[in-house]
Amino acid sequence: MSKSRIIVLTVIVSLLGIGLGVIIGYFGHPNQNLNIPAPVVPTEDPTISQLLMNELSADNIKENLRTLTQSPHIAGRDQDDVVLVDLIKQRWLNDLDSVVIHPYNVLLSYPKQNDSNYISIKLDNGTEIDVSQRKELVIDAEQNNPNVVDPFNAYSAAGEPEGDLVYVNYARIEDFFHLNRTKMISTVGKICISRYGAIFRGDKAVHAELYGCIGLIIYSDPIDYTVPWSGVYPEDWYLPSTGAQRGTLWTDNGDPRTPNYPSIQYTFDLLLQQRYAHLPKIPVTPIGYIDAVKYLGKLAGEEVIDTWKGGMNITYRYGPGFSAEHSNSKIKMSVKTTNQPAIIHNVIGYIRGKVEPDRYVLFGNHRDAWVFGAIDPTSGTATMLELTRAFGTMLKRGWRPRRTLVFCSWGAEEYGLIGSTEWVEELQKELQARAIAYLNVDAAVQGNFSLAANGVASLNQVVFDSTKLVSNPNPAEVSEGRSTVYDTWKHRSPSSSEDVPSIGGLGSGSDYTAFLQVLGIASVDLRHTYDRSIGLASYPVYHSVYETFSLVEKFVDPGFQYHVSVSRVWGEIGRKLADSPVLPLDCRLYAQDLAKKRDDLITYYGSDMEKNGVDFAQLNESIRIFIQSANEIHQRIQSIDISNAYETRAINDQLMLLERSFIDQNPLPGRVAYRHVVSAPSQHNSYGSTAFPAVVDAMFDIDADPDPVGRWNEVKKQYSILVFHILSAAAALKPAV
């Protein structure tokens, strides 16, 4: 070998050696160095949305509904508070991470077995004629169940009052004004008959009591529960003449014995001895129009104004008392409803969050029904059980949400949101610190017209975005080019001011109430609804014995596709809230909504308020500052570093704090259950939502007040408190330091 070849060889070998060495060296790092984890930046899994939607099945929901509605399941009785509680618990033990049962000992109310309530006309000689039906007629065998509870209004006083009858229309406060102020017809000492509709029935009872009535009959008028172009059940889904609407009269929420505190074991047995206020002091009971026509048809007195006329083939008169041969007869009520303690249960199921287990997104639906409840609430329960099954399937595939999902099956909602309210009272500190949002579905499918939602404005965008991802269950709509739930919703229920669907404010009437009104947790209430423009007071068979599985299957949602659609929207909203690194809460929409509420206030009350010394400059300025803060936080969100956990958590905490900021530390004047200064149930109709409730309530009927100066000072005080809270909310959105 020549020297030069040796050199060449040596160089080659050494280069090969170096190369080998480089390779060995490069990969020769000890494990602990090479395996330094990159900073954990949990982001959402973009595939899960579609997988979840595909998993949701109409057949499953249908079978859930059939199973859940086999028997009547009123609160406090075994079918609901033992059988269904156990069914849901078992399902969730299978699908979810954990389940907790929360029992509460609360005050419920039932009619007397074998001696349920009735109305009659009592003649001079004591004979009772025209006795009303104690039970709704059995139309299908399905309704023939010994556990059906006869029509009654919960928490009615018991009693057998007799007296002259007066017709009070919807028993709104303005109806009593009309009678007492315009028509000079006193209702003191009278038995009043009101039609259902327009306002919450509990407020009807409050008004009747306020105006001195000694009893209240509430009937369903055909004009409000049927249509002229179609027959009634079993021909179609409209209310038959024998159908009567059950329902509670309790106008606050939760166990009436323990306002603001939970009726939990170990503690509140003692409170049972406390006297409770606000329950009706007069007997109240519902009847169908098969009976109402007999009493209203005999009324004496002037004919009513047009807006008071119903749909029965009689001349509607005010009364008081009966005419002609019955002028000496009285109306008689026999009401034996009594209040009784009972144990009710919430079933709470959890999917533990992977990154932020201490942040909750809550899904809620009540379980108890007045009878079978195939629409209210069991269409929602059937949907929720399918949603939890689908989420469970995702879990088994290895998915886990960033934040914790909480599924809530509430007891005793029908009596006054009792299960949810007691639970919020019990867990108030935890929920205040940890709850992102509460997503309520009560009666999931009330019709096949359109999605409908009420909620706080910060949630609007995530609701819109979710509905855009859900395919339209209505083929006719799809063929019109509206391929998503969003499209039909926007088409059929457009917002008056923006190019989006309309989302209304939240009143009371379902389980979001305590979440929003006591704690300030951003809430939305979802359902699929019928065409509201036809003028029904509610879906027709609401709270009657005819609200059955077969009615749903025949008339409401035969393919259960609308049920699936609601489950998809509901699931996607919750998934998005649970998985997005930055919460999809939009403060700018909240700001817009505040400004709109301000504009409405000025439109309706502005000149009166200014005349009495309220300066809108203060409200305008507070809203200007709020809008600025809302815009700024969304700019900060654009540049947020989501790999910085503390920065991400801090901005999410601010977004969560937004809704909390509108909760007054004191309840609204005279209203123990409501603390939200931006929106609350209307003072005279718990179903409705009032913007700036303390201010507006302070002006109610102010011109008739003997002390207008005192009343206007109260308006000013409430106005000041409102402005303060808007400024406080704006401050909560600003950078912490």
Add this chain to the structure above:
Amino acid sequence: MSKSRIIVLTVIVSLLGIGLGVIIGYFGHPNQNLNIPAPVVPTEDPTISQLLMNELSADNIKENLRTLTQSPHIAGRDQDDVVLVDLIKQRWLNDLDSVVIHPYNVLLSYPKQNDSNYISIKLDNGTEIDVSQRKELVIDAEQNNPNVVDPFNAYSAAGEPEGDLVYVNYARIEDFFHLNRTKMISTVGKICISRYGAIFRGDKAVHAELYGCIGLIIYSDPIDYTVPWSGVYPEDWYLPSTGAQRGTLWTDNGDPRTPNYPSIQYTFDLLLQQRYAHLPKIPVTPIGYIDAVKYLGKLAGEEVIDTWKGGMNITYRYGPGFSAEHSNSKIKMSVKTTNQPAIIHNVIGYIRGKVEPDRYVLFGNHRDAWVFGAIDPTSGTATMLELTRAFGTMLKRGWRPRRTLVFCSWGAEEYGLIGSTEWVEELQKELQARAIAYLNVDAAVQGNFSLAANGVASLNQVVFDSTKLVSNPNPAEVSEGRSTVYDTWKHRSPSSSEDVPSIGGLGSGSDYTAFLQVLGIASVDLRHTYDRSIGLASYPVYHSVYETFSLVEKFVDPGFQYHVSVSRVWGEIGRKLADSPVLPLDCRLYAQDLAKKRDDLITYYGSDMEKNGVDFAQLNESIRIFIQSANEIHQRIQSIDISNAYETRAINDQLMLLERSFIDQNPLPGRVAYRHVVSAPSQHNSYGSTAFPAVVDAMFDIDADPDPVGRWNEVKKQYSILVFHILSAAAALKPAV
């Protein structure tokens, strides 16, 4: 070269090559790989504690005190609310990151200039004799300042009542019981004279009004403000005969016109028109013993019992009225004090947290004084300004705390914690979400005996740990082997049950009140105190004109070493709370404290409560569950991964939630400003702290109630609410899912 040599060479070269290659390869990783940051695990800087302590200077505090006490600086007047506000603002703009001034328009109270309050004896013929001094005598030139406000009690009604005088001892509720029930001496229509001490003066006025007095004179008795073995100022620091104690009578907190809401611009102008309750309806004024002796010495009636006797050289009698030649004379009060709106200011300075800027550790001290306030509060203000300077120096050296430090200079504390209360009301949502702890120092150095602290038990350990790091300012104590502040504190003020210093509960009386009582923010109040065993009602010159810089320099803390000591303890507690990755809040100590309070309740009230149907099993069970939760969370803390930001933040949020959990959503019965169910100011003495206040207050004087059943039901209700809150706090400490 032989073949074998070539092979050997080739092997050697290739091995060298491999070796070189390994080295190149090992270090040859691209930068972006080698520089992967380790996960950020911010931990505290252990050196900063000592650096901060060394930075704090006695000379600086002394000069601060001299500067701040040059003139009287009562709330609402320029020296405090313009000059000192600006001084502090300028200092903090230099030392801290940012400063915000919060002005409030509030209701204050002042005596009439050139016609200040006095007392006299009015003879039959209308002549007034024994007229009291309107001003305290000038002893040193220092006190001769035209801005000294003459002795008065804030919010007294104006008036010139005349009547018979009755001595009411300390005007405690039990003193009125003694007079009215035991001695059968009615105070209705009388002018009462009470000595200062035992309880808050505002409660004296409430009791006097309740018992029908038409005026109240409050004097400082020498037995409560001097000692037999020493002279009075200027010989020593004891109260001279001419000294009178100013002070507020307002028993709630904050602007009396706006309970629960802040008196901020833009909003609450309108509220000024609201009527405000609870301010005294009778004239009240303070006097010194130079005057009191003249009135008390002439009293008629029986000699008082021993516990009512003071230290003046007279026979103490109850009255009513004067004896002998003055039996027809009346006592007359001339009080021209009026309520006046004023603008007060809080100065708030921030050091922005590096990691968690949205978590606050607050330091607070009030700025306003009745006169010069060299002890109350300016010993605290002088200390706080040195502490902020020292923290500023640390900042300039590159240190920055993990969490945000907030320094608060409160206005109008003396009138009823007005500045701090309005601020807490204004920022309630932010503070509720973000405040870790509030650390109050009012009168920092009241004596050279020992450190003293009142606070919530979860803070005890961090307070103990901090005082162990601070060297003992008392050389005599050091030579006894007690080298730290902790040692002397434990020696002189030992806990009755544990081997630690005693830390009492928080009543009211300084600015921690709203933080703890409205929002449930863990709070502690620190001071260096005199020897309480000698029986003084407070440090002697409290709220008199003699509370001057030279009194402090001569008698209280000549070397200002006790001031430095307080600044070190205060600073270290705050630093530790701001810097520790896991908050140094100890739930186990809270649990111990709850159990001790329960034991005390049973000791004092147990047999009565059980006799009336209260079952302690419920309270015992709730405390057992709380103890278990507290132990469990501290076990979880042992194994926490502080590199996991979400896990760390979650556990800290739980620790923060502990104190919040004891805040009732409703105020304690009849007490608009207090919501804490575990400890609140005593109902009949705002200075004191009552454990389980709603329960204990419901039992007050229950045997004298005409409706004992109703009262015991109220006890049971409050007991149930207490048990619920303990369970709620226990739940807040459990894992979130």
